[in-house]
Amino acid sequence: MSTLVNEVGVTEAGFDTKRLRHLDAHFEEYVDDGRLPGFHLVVSRHGKVAHQHRYGMRDVEASLPIDADTIYRIYSMTKPVTSVALMMLVEEGRLLLTDPVSKFIPSFGVARVWRGGSVVKPVTEPITEPMLVWHLLTHTAGLTYGFLYQSPVDDLYRRAGYEWGAPRGTTLEQACEMWASLPLLFQPGTEWNYSVATDVVGRLVEVISGQSLDEFFAQRIFAPLGMHDTGFFAPEDKSHRVAALYQPDPATKQAKRLDAMGKAVLHRPSLLGGGGGLASTAHDYHRFMLMLANGGEFDGTHLLSPRTLRLMTSNHLPNNMDLSEFGRPLDAETTDDGVGFGLGFSVLINPAKAKAHGSVGDFGWGGAASTTFWVDHLEGITGAFYTQLLPSSTWPIRPHFKNLVYQALVA
Numbered sequence: 001m002s003t004l005v006n007e008v009g010v011t012e013a014g015f016d017t018k019r020l021r022h023l024d025a026h027f028e029e030y031v032d033d034g035r036l037p038g039f040h041l042v043v044s045r046h047g048k049v050a051h052q053h054r055y056g057m058r059d060v061e062a063s064l065p066i067d068a069d070t071i072y073r074i075y076s077m078t079k080p081v082t083s084v085a086l087m088m089l090v091e092e093g094r095l096l097l098t099d100p101v102s103k104f105i106p107s108f109g110v111a112r113v114w115r116g117g118s119v120v121k122p123v124t125e126p127i128t129e130p131m132l133v134w135h136l137l138t139h140t141a142g143l144t145y146g147f148l149y150q151s152p153v154d155d156l157y158r159r160a161g162y163e164w165g166a167p168r169g170t171t172l173e174q175a176c177e178m179w180a181s182l183p184l185l186f187q188p189g190t191e192w193n194y195s196v197a198t199d200v201v202g203r204l205v206e207v208i209s210g211q212s213l214d215e216f217f218a219q220r221i222f223a224p225l226g227m228h229d230t231g232f233f234a235p236e237d238k239s240h241r242v243a244a245l246y247q248p249d250p251a252t253k254q255a256k257r258l259d260a261m262g263k264a265v266l267h268r269p270s271l272l273g274g275g276g277g278l279a280s281t282a283h284d285y286h287r288f289m290l291m292l293a294n295g296g297e298f299d300g301t302h303l304l305s306p307r308t309l310r311l312m313t314s315n316h317l318p319n320n321m322d323l324s325e326f327g328r329p330l331d332a333e334t335t336d337d338g339v340g341f342g343l344g345f346s347v348l349i350n351p352a353k354a355k356a357h358g359s360v361g362d363f364g365w366g367g368a369a370s371t372t373f374w375v376d377h378l379e380g381i382t383g384a385f386y387t388q389l390l391p392s393s394t395w396p397i398r399p400h401f402k403n404l405v406y407q408a409l410v411a
Contacts, residue, residue: 372398
C-alpha cells in the first residue's frame with residue numbers, strides 16, 4: 001500500500017490540532033449527509049506531511065472505504081503535468097514559447113475567429129496574429145470547451161462531439177485537427193478562456209518528442225518521481241482500487257453514481273487527453289506537488305529548473321490583470337477576482353481581492369470531479385483534496401478547504 005513521504009508532527013509544522021478538527025469535521029458533514037461519497041485530504045508544510053484525513057467510501061454501493069491507495073480521476077489536475085512536460089522540452093531547446101503552434105500542427109496556421117452569425121452559418125475572420133505556444137499554456141489561444149455553455153463556439157464543439165469527451169475512437173491528433181477547423185472564440189492573446197488548449201499542448205509534446213503522451217509521462221515524469229499508480233487508465237490489476245464517480249441527484253442533491261462516465265477509466269482511451277485524462281492517487285500526486293514546491297526537484301531528480309518553475313507560476317496575463325478583468329466567466333476551478341494565470345496554473349495575485357486565505361504567488365488547479373491542489377511557497381504549504389463528485393461547481397469545496405487549512409496555521 002502506498003504511503004505519503006516524510007510525515008511530521010502537526011505542532012512541529014505550525015498547525016493547531018484543535019483547529020485542524022474544524023477542517024476534518026466540515027467535510028465529514030458532506031459525507032454524513034450524502035453530498036460526497038468520501039474524501040482524502042493532505043496538507044504538507046516544508047515538504048513534510050503535517051495532516052491527512054480519510055473519511056467515507058470510494059464505492060458507496062459496495063461499502064468500500066477510501067484507502068491510502070485509492071485511485072481517483074483527477075481530470076484537469078492533468079493540466080499541470082502536461083504543462084511541465086512541455087516546459088521540459090523548452091528547457092532542452094526543442095521549442096520556444098514564442099513559436100507558432102502551426103510550426104508543429106500546421107492546421108492551426110489557417111484558423112479563423114468567430115465574429116457572429118449562427119452555429120449553422122458562422123461569420124468568421126482570419127487570425128491577425130499567429131497562435132503561439134505561449135497562448136496555449138496560458139489559455140489565451142481562443143480555444144474553448146463544449147461543456148462551458150457560454151458561447152455559440154462552445155455549441156460548435158458539442159455538435160462536433162466534444163463536450164465531456166470526444167467521439168469514440170478519436171485520437172489526440174484527430175481532435176487537434178478538428179479544433180483547428182472550428183472558429184476561435186477570439187483573436188489569440190486578447191482574452192483568457194478555459195479550453196482544450198492543454199490537450200493541444202499534449203499533442204505538441206508528442207510531435208516534438210516523438211513519443212506518445214503516455215510514454216513521455218511514464219518515462220520522463222512518473223518514473224523519476226515514483227508515481228507508479230498514475231496513468232490514462234487503471235489496468236485490471238488495479239481496478240478494484242478505483243473510486244466510483246458520482247454526480248448530485250437533481251432532486252435530493254445527494255451523491256448519485258455516474259457509471260456512464262466513471263467506467264471509462266478502466267480502459268485505455270484512444271485520445272490521450274493532456275487536459276484531463278489522468279487518474280492518480282494521493283501518494284502519487286503528492287510527489288508531483290513536492291517537486292513543484294521544491295523548484296522542480298524531488299528526491300534528487302530535477303525535472304525543471306527553479307527559474308523555469310518561477311516563470312510558470314508567475315501571472316502571465318497582461319498588466320498583471322486577474323481573470324475577472326481579462327477572462328471569460330468560469331464557475332468551478334478558481335475564483336476570478338484576485339487570481340491570474342501562469343503557464344498551466346492559476347496564480348493568486350491579490351488575496352484581499354480574492355477574499356480568501358492564501359499568499360501572493362501561491363498556485364494550483366483543480367479537476368472536474370471536485371479534486372484540487374495548491375502550493376504556497378511563502379508559507380511552505382501544499383494542500384490537496386481528493387473526492388469523485390462531478391461537476392466541481394456543485395459545492396464550495398475549494399474555498400472552504402483552503403480557508404480551513406490556513407485558519408489552523410498558527411506559527
